[in-house]
Amino acid sequence: MKTVLKNEIEYGNWVPQKMILIPIILGITILMPGLFHWGFIIGGLIFLSIGIYFTIAWHLFSAKGGNIQDQVQELLVNHIDWQGAGNVLDIGCGNGPLTIKLAKRFPEANITGLDYWGKNWNYSIQVCEKNAQLAGVAERVSFQQGSAVQLPSEDNSYDLVVSNLTFHEVMQAKDKRDCIQEVLRVLKPGGIFVLQDLFLLKAYFGTPQELLDLMRLWGVSDVEFIRTCDEPFIPGLVKLPFMLGAVSILRGKK
């Protein structure tokens, strides 16, 4: 499909439109015969409620609504304790919002935004490049296609690696902790990582204590969690575990 480039920055939304449209269409379709049967009415209302929930979440996340996406990305950047010169990798960059934030915050850094840009998300390398141009940082930012489980980089390449809400999405990684091990491979010795994801969800990453123990076993120092989900800017409505209720920053040093 051809990407249509607008002349304005577009970072997209973490709630894909299909999560709104599919339940609403299903709800309406089921409700029609439901006029004659309670089972259909209840089923239809459940699907409609799901569609309405995701519509509200979409609005809260968007820049013109609650602006939560921007605040979550800003929180990550605010927890980067780094002198600011060197090579940076942003894994699962989407349309590049975090990559561009980093370029603005660290004017001496060169930043690579990487994503596999699959069909599940409405993001593309063309929109990333256009966004970087519009933000005035294109000369220090580049974008690369690749997968978080097998990064297309040599060992010890980066001074800083970041990633926002990506590892739990990586289908190819049966164990999502493999993505963290890949981060450590491409980090230079002494390099730092600041990752933000559903790290408090046991099903993906084990318990927080297990993850900390594993990281120390892998030789990571100064490793800690910072609980994004407790931030006051995140409303209760989007604190379900599969939304932002289990989100935390995990940061440390190789």
Ligand SMILES: C[S@@+](CC[C@H](N)C(=O)[O-])C[C@H]1O[C@@H](n2cnc3c(N)ncnc32)[C@H](O)[C@@H]1O
């Ligand atoms: C929730 S979005 C977050 C995007 C971006 N980090 C942000 O803050 O807006 C998840 C991202 O993970 C990317 N992704 C999923 N699987 C991936 C993989 N195997 N390798 C690299 N990126 C992947 C998706 O393409 C999508 O851009």
